[in-house]
Amino acid sequence: MTLANRNSLNVLKPSDFATDQDVRWCPGCGDYSILAQMKKVMAKLGVDRSRTVFISGIGCSSRFPYYMNTYGFHSIHGRAPTFATGLKLVRPDLDVWIVTGDGDALSIGGNHLMHILRRNVDVKILLFNNRIYGLTKGQYSPTSLAGAKTKSTPLGSVDNPIQPISLALAAEASFVARSIDVDVKHLEYVLERAARHRGSAFVEIYQNCNIFNDGAYEPLTDRATRSDNVVYLEHGKPLIFGKASDKGIRLNGLSPEVVSTAQVQPDDLLIHDERADAALPFALSRMHYPEFPEPLGIFRAVERETYDTAVRQQTETAIARFGEGDLQKLITGNETWTVK
Amino acid sequence: MTTAFESTLNGHPSTTAKPVRRLADVTVRFAGDSGDGMQLAGTQFTDTSALLGNDISTLPDFPAEIRAPAGTLAGVSGYQIHFSSNEIFTPGDEVDALVAMNPAALKVNLGSVKDGGIVIVNSDAFGPNDLKKAGYAVSPLEDDSLSNYRVIKVPISKLNSEATKDFGLTVKEQDRCKNMFALGLVYWLYSRPLDATLDHIQTKFARKPAIAAANAASLKAGYAYGETLELFHEQYQVPKAKLAPGTYRKITGNEALAISIATAGRLASKQVLYASYPITPASDILHQLAGMRNFGVITFQAEDEIAAIGAAIGAAFGGALGITGTSGPGIALKSEAIGLAVMTELPVVIVDVQRGGPSTGLPTKTEQADLMQVLFGRNGECPVPVIAAASPADCFNAAIEAFAVAVRYMTPVVLLSDGYVANSAEPWLIPDVSTLPLIRVEHPAAPADGQPFGPYRRDEHGSRPWAIPGTPGLEHRIGGLEKEDVTGNVSYDPANHERMVQLRAAKVANLKPAGEPYLWTGEQEGDVLLVGWGGTFGAIKAATLELQQQGIRASHCHLRYLNPLPDLKEVFKRFRQVIVPELNLGQLRTLLRDRFLIDAQGINKVRGQPFTVGELVRGVRSRLETVGTADERR
Numbered sequence: 022m023t024l025a026n027r028n029s030l031n032v033l034k035p036s037d038f039a040t041d042q043d044v045r046w047c048p049g050c051g052d053y054s055i056l057a058q059m060k061k062v063m064a065k066l067g068v069d070r071s072r073t074v075f076i077s078g079i080g081c082s083s084r085f086p087y088y089m090n091t092y093g094f095h096s097i098h099g100r101a102p103t104f105a106t107g108l109k110l111v112r113p114d115l116d117v118w119i120v121t122g123d124g125d126a127l128s129i130g131g132n133h134l135m136h137i138l139r140r141n142v143d144v145k146i147l148l149f150n151n152r153i154y155g156l157t158k159g160q161y162s163p164t165s166l167a168g169a170k171t172k173s174t175p176l177g178s179v180d181n182p183i184q185p186i187s188l189a190l191a192a193e194a195s196f197v198a199r200s201i202d203v204d205v206k207h208l209e210y211v212l213e214r215a216a217r218h219r220g221s222a223f224v225e226i227y228q229n230c231n232i233f234n235d236g237a238y239e240p241l242t243d244r245a246t247r248s249d250n251v252v253y254l255e256h257g258k259p260l261i262f263g264k265a266s267d268k269g270i271r272l273n274g275l276s277p278e279v280v281s282t283a284q285v286q287p288d289d290l291l292i293h294d295e296r297a298d299a300a301l302p303f304a305l306s307r308m309h310y311p312e313f314p315e316p317l318g319i320f321r322a323v324e325r326e327t328y329d330t331a332v333r334q335q336t337e338t339a340i341a342r343f344g345e346g347d348l349q350k351l352i353t354g355n356e357t358w359t360v361k
Numbered sequence: 362m363t364t365a366f367e368s369t370l371n372g373h374p375s376t377t378a379k380p381v382r383r384l385a386d387v388t389v390r391f392a393g394d395s396g397d398g399m400q401l402a403g404t405q406f407t408d409t410s411a412l413l414g415n416d417i418s419t420l421p422d423f424p425a426e427i428r429a430p431a432g433t434l435a436g437v438s439g440y441q442i443h444f445s446s447n448e449i450f451t452p453g454d455e456v457d458a459l460v461a462m463n464p465a466a467l468k469v470n471l472g473s474v475k476d477g478g479i480v481i482v483n484s485d486a487f488g489p490n491d492l493k494k495a496g497y498a499v500s501p502l503e504d505d506s507l508s509n510y511r512v513i514k515v516p517i518s519k520l521n522s523e524a525t526k527d528f529g530l531t532v533k534e535q536d537r538c539k540n541m542f543a544l545g546l547v548y549w550l551y552s553r554p555l556d557a558t559l560d561h562i563q564t565k566f567a568r569k570p571a572i573a574a575a576n577a578a579s580l581k582a583g584y585a586y587g588e589t590l591e592l593f594h595e596q597y598q599v600p601k602a603k604l605a606p607g608t609y610r611k612i613t614g615n616e617a618l619a620i621s622i623a624t625a626g627r628l629a630s631k632q633v634l635y636a637s638y639p640i641t642p643a644s645d646i647l648h649q650l651a652g653m654r655n656f657g658v659i660t661f662q663a664e665d666e667i668a669a670i671g672a673a674i675g676a677a678f679g680g681a682l683g684i685t686g687t688s689g690p691g692i693a694l695k696s697e698a699i700g701l702a703v704m705t706e707l708p709v710v711i712v713d714v715q716r717g718g719p720s721t722g723l724p725t726k727t728e729q730a731d732l733m734q735v736l737f738g739r740n741g742e743c744p745v746p747v748i749a750a751a752s753p754a755d756c757f758n759a760a761i762e763a764f765a766v767a768v769r770y771m772t773p774v775v776l777l778s779d780g781y782v783a784n785s786a787e788p789w790l791i792p793d794v795s796t797l798p799l800i801r802v803e804h805p806a807a808p809a810d811g812q813p814f815g816p817y818r819r820d821e822h823g824s825r826p827w828a829i830p831g832t833p834g835l836e837h838r839i840g841g842l843e844k845e846d847v848t849g850n851v852s853y854d855p856a857n858h859e860r861m862v863q864l865r866a867a868k869v870a871n872l873k874p875a876g877e878p879y880l881w882t883g884e885q886e887g888d889v890l891l892v893g894w895g896g897t898f899g900a901i902k903a904a905t906l907e908l909q910q911q912g913i914r915a916s917h918c919h920l921r922y923l924n925p926l927p928d929l930k931e932v933f934k935r936f937r938q939v940i941v942p943e944l945n946l947g948q949l950r951t952l953l954r955d956r957f958l959i960d961a962q963g964i965n966k967v968r969g970q971p972f973t974v975g976e977l978v979r980g981v982r983s984r985l986e987t988v989g990t991a992d993e994r995r
Contacts, residue, residue: 040838042850071833076675079841086838087851092830094678095840096671097701103663103671104678108830110659111632111681115830133671136664332659339654346656348627349794352620354610356557357791358412361606 033067035060040090046081051202051228052149056088058205059147062212063089073116074108076101078125081156081230082149085120099130102137105144106328113329116216117144124154127163127183138192140328141220147212148185148225153234171233186306186320189223190299196222197302197320202229203242207253207317214319220327227315240310250310254318259290262314270308277304279313295322379588380595381552385446387599388453389547391540392439392470393462393483394431395424398540402460403440405544405558407786411611412557414601415444418899419786420452420971425641425724432486432494437469446600450899452785454973458550460543462486462517464495471507480510481546483539485518513592517542517583524582525575534572538579545583552598555580605790612789614753614782614896615642618686618712619649621760623656626682629764629800634676636661636669636685641724642780643686643714666694670711674698677707678839680804680829682764686712689731690721692738692775699773700739703865705839706817706825708767708774710760711735711745715779715895717969726969727780729895730945735775736924736952742862744869746770747923749777751880751898754789756782758876759921765800765875770868771824777923779944781971782896803827807834816849823868825849870925878927883909883916886935889981892961893942894920894949897972901942904977911978913985920949926956933959940964940984942977 038060046052063073073091077083079098086093092115096104101119109117119137126134126148137144153171154160160173164185168177189197196218200211208226215222227238240250252262252270260270261282269290271280277291294301302320309315389406391399400421411417420441429436443453458479461467463486474480487500501507502514521539522532541562548555559577566573587593612620626633635658637647651660663669666687673683687695692713702709715731717723735747746766750759756778763774805826808814816837817825828835837849845852846860880898882905889908893901898919908915918932933939941950942964950963964980966972 069833070836072831074830086840091836093836093838093840094675094705095838095842096674097697097841100667100671100698103668104675106663106668107634107636107661107672107675107677107683108679109675110661110672111634111676112679112830115679132664133668136668336654336659343655346623346653348624348656351623351653351656352794353608353791354612356408356412357608357610358414359608360414360601360604 033064033070035064038063038070038090040088042087044088045084047232049231050081051151051230052082052085054202054205055147055149055208055226055228056085058208058212059089061209062216066213066216068116072114073118075118075120076105076108077120078122078130079156080122080125080154082120082122082228083125099125099128100133101125102130102133102142102144102146106137106140106142109142109144109329110332113143113333119144119146121146121148122155123148123150123152123162123164123185127185127188131163135188135192138189138194138221138223141193141195141325143220143327143329145215145218145222146224148223149228150185150225151228151230151234152182152237153230155230155233159233184306185225187303189225190303190306190321194223194321195220195325196322198223199225199227199317199320201227201238201241201317204317211319214322218322220325241315250314252308252314252316254293254305254316254320256293256295256319259287259292260316261290268314270313272304275300275304277308277313293318295319297321379593381598382595384597384599386443386449387445387457387551387597388441388443388455389458389460389551390439390441390456390470390473391460391543391547392437392466393460393540394466395426395436395438396428396431397438397462398537399438399440399462402540402544403442404786405561406547406553407442408561408611409548409553409557410442410444410599411609411788413553415446415599416449416602416604417445417611417786417788418443418449418452420781421784422970423725430494432463432465432491434465434469434495437466439466439470444599446602448602448604450903451971451974454975458547460547462539462543464491464497464501467501468495468497474510476509478510479513479550480507481513481515481543483517483543484514485516513590515546515586515590520582520586521579524578528571528575528578530571530575535575538576541576541580542583542586545580545585546587548580549584549587550593550596552596555584604788607790609788610791611786612753612757613784613786614750614756614778615645615714615784616649617753617756617789618760618778619646619653621757622646622650622684623653623658624757624794624797625761625764625800626657627794628761628797629682629768629802631657631802632676632681633658634661634673634681634683635659636663636672636676636683637687638663638666638669638691640666640688640691642716642783643688643691643712645783646686646712646714666691667698670695670698670709673709674702674705674707677702677709678705678830680827682710682768683708684710684712684764686714688714688716688724689718689734692731692734696739699745700741700743701841702773703739703743703745704841704844706771706865708764708771708827710763710767710774710776712760712776712778714783715777717967723969725780727896727971728944728967728969729779729897730948730967731777732894732923732945732948735777742866744866744924745773745775746869746872746925747775747777749895749921749923750782751895751919751921753782753785753787755898755921757789757792761797761800762875766872768800768802768827769824769875770822770872771827772869777895779896804829804832805835806832813848815847817844818847819864823864823871872925874922876921878920878922880919880921881917882906884914885916885932887914887916888936889913889915889938889940889985890933890936891915891917891940891942891977891981892920892949892953893917894923897942897944900972900974900977903974904972904981907974907978908981913981915981923949926952929953930957933957938962938985940981942972942980944972
């Protein structure tokens with residue numbers, strides 16, 4: 022978050038971030054909750070609407086910019102990171118958010134996602150993962166589970182799904198987190214942390230598509246089961262979960278395992294560290310229901326020079342060293358001859 | 362070196378002893394293996410000739426493979442220089458003197474040498490193995506297959522190795538100097554001084570004094586060999602050309618484009634973002650601009666072609682000058698994003714340095730077959746202005762114009778170059794920066810009257826406002842979905858869609874060019890009008906002048922704006938015949954036939970090489986014989 026973009030004079034309410042356009046997601050869609058939390062975080066942080074830009078690709082999630090009263094760009098399928106990168110290169114003063122989905126970011130746009138993360142362009146990326154293609158009406162996506170029966174996989178998907186968090190970690194993202202649409206407090210917390218991060222912040226949001234893939238995350242959201250199926254990652258704290266906080270995660274070599282808290286010493290439990298190197302967050306990113314509780318929270322948050330800063334510094338160095346370019350000299354070149 | 366200098370042969374100890382004959386016009390070609398340094402020898406010869414005051418035009422011709430198997434036909438690299446005391450427009454049809462560093466180079470290039478022309482061969486490279494690799498059963502130096510030429514056999518490898526033996530270099534390092542020996546020999550033949558090349562060697566190898574010394578020694582040895590060699594009976598001189606007064610430099614199309622892009626940023630007082638993915642023959646633009654950070658240019662080597670144009674569009678959205686450069690295959694990948702820029706009406710420039718296609722095609726060879734692609738290769742009704750540079754120097758004007766049109770009309774603009782324009786060099790009358798017209802850009806502020814902002818409210822040019830993030834009160838959303846007129850809100854209304862399609866079309870169709878829409882040679886009426894576009898300018902112009910010499914009333918109209926096309930209806934009526942020479946199968950011809958309902962004929966070639974003047978003259982004459990000239994018909 023650029024400090025200058027805080028709006029200290031006018032205190033904005035979440036509703037000030039709404040546009041005059043009707044929101045056209047299906048009733049009951051998880052996207053509504055994400056939109057609401059986003060507006061709340063924007064208001065809370067007091068951001069300057071005129072210096073905030075939402076950029077999206079194609080898909081249900083990518084309608085998001087139309088509903089935020091900031092600058093917005095609804096671009097083409099999978100390519101939002103490219104527009105965002107170009108924008109940040111010339112306008113590092115702006116706060117840029119990318120809103121994308123599992124098809125947009127991981128299928129058609131997989132290449133760009135990898136590169137924006139490794140470059141650490143100072144943008145926040147929200148990946149709405151509903152494990153289905155919604156806008157095209159129900160084909161399987163790169164995150165659909167193996168065996169998923171969809172319109173395009175009547176016999177069940179034989180694709181192995183991609184793990185977005187593992188991918189982001191492998192691409193050297195400096196901030197990697199996961200939240201879920203219905204856990205509004207947690208979502209708000211994660212969005213705020215992402216907003217405050219300098220560099221590429223990647224947030225996977227488990228989001229329910231109640232039309233084409235309803236209940237995809239039910240074990241993680243159902244009151245009866247969720248505490249057994251979700252483990253919250255908190256920096257410096259042990260990984261404990263279960264209705265009675267009776268279960269924990271311990272590392273056995275490099276592999277996590279579920280243990281009963283009654284049978285192990287508290288020190289033996291895995292203590293979460295947002296700044297840990299690749300191995301720990303990667304191990305956590307492999308934990309999935311039903312073998313494991315699904316981790317929600319911040320997998321990694323480290324400081325690394327941002328791309329836009331590095332480019333700006335190079336420019337300053339070049340100017341310090343060579344001076345502002347003399348255009349006439351450039352045009353004239355080193356070797357000339359004169360005809361009289 | 363800022364002054365013209367006479368051929369005083371500075372830097373060489375002795376003076377010439379052989380008779381000197383003046384020639385008006387000479388074409389030389391250096392040819393060898395792609396590792397033999399022929400491009401360097403060629404560019405050095407070009408620099409020296411330009412500095413001497415000759416008019417010049419060059420044609421580099423190299424293989425796509427960086428190092429094809431040594432000695433094979435596929436690995437032959439050539440560099441042709443046409444230098445003259447007259448004004449010239451092409452790199453020359455036929456070669457007066459060929460340097461062939463091996464049998465493959467001889468075989469590939471012999472067909473271009475004129476009868477009686479000079480052929481200098483490195484006789485050390487004609488062993489049984491070398492001959493076999495080039496597919497010669499018998500050495501052409503030993504049978505009578507070269508009897509039409511003046512063959513000069515020079516043991517270049519041996520002489521070079523002797524000349525460079527005292528500098529402590531490896532055999533391989535020594536061998537790399539042999540292009541300098543060949544260059545020195547040709548410098549002697551055409552009475553050129555060595556100093557420019559000696560300076561170049563000193564600069565290039567400043568940190569490797571032994572290599573610098575060896576190269577210089579080889580160059581001087583080659584020159585001295587020319588003086589003493591019995592086989593050369595005479596030496597030649599090509600006096601200065603009578604170019605328009607002024608200060609000149611040598612420039613290639615890609616150099617001119619890079620400089621022009623930086624200049625456009627200054628003229629518009631804007632940051633420039635050049636986003637590109639490496640591709641032949643456009644990569645040099647990226648390389649050049651990468652060193653211009655202190656000129657307000659940021660370069661971004663993107664992960665792919667789509668990311669490159671995406672970044673350029675993103676920069677334009679932010680209020681900078683966004684530009685991407687590529688070749689034909691890259692345009693194919695960028696098509697969807699160009700459509701987005703049309704829909705969002707953002708100014709962005711797309712450079713297409715065309716090469717032989719389809720698909721990967723002939724990466725290092727020239728062609729003009731992307732015209733239809735850039736005009737029509739997108740989904741929907743998707744018009745974009747298209748400007749084609751006519752020559753290397755014209756690239757400078759074209760890129761500035763492309764930005765001027767893009768920001769004035771809020772539209773993507775395609776700028777066409779080609780492999781020939783990109784890599785060939787010509788003299789350029791250096792412009793005075795202070796005389797270049799500024800590119801005016803306006804960004805709106807929030808309306809004072811509190812009226813709602815209309816992101817798609819149009820001005821007198823049909824352009825929408827370029828409102829940029831950071832402007833309070835103008836927050837708005839754009840995107841690829843159809844826009845409602847004025848408000849820019851998403852709209853699926855049928856009547857609105859039709860209106861928007863027409864507004865976008867009218868904006869481009871009615872735009873006013875930012876430079877010459879076409880270049881004209883000859884009278885306003887006559888027997889034949891040659892209509893061309895892009896890099897064929899020089900060849901068509903030279904052919905037109907040649908046809909006029911032969912008594913044919915020929916004129917030449919060279920289009921710089923392909924969209925919108927200038928209205929040529931009345932112009933065409935004043936000629937009996939319209940002929941459209943193109944390095945494709947007739948793309949402009951198809952457009953002209955459609956647009957002006959004329960029976961335009963084509964002269965078409967798709968060999969990866971530019972037109973020669975001779976083939977154009979012959980082509981026009983054969984078509985006129987079919988149709989008949991005005992006089993014959995009367």
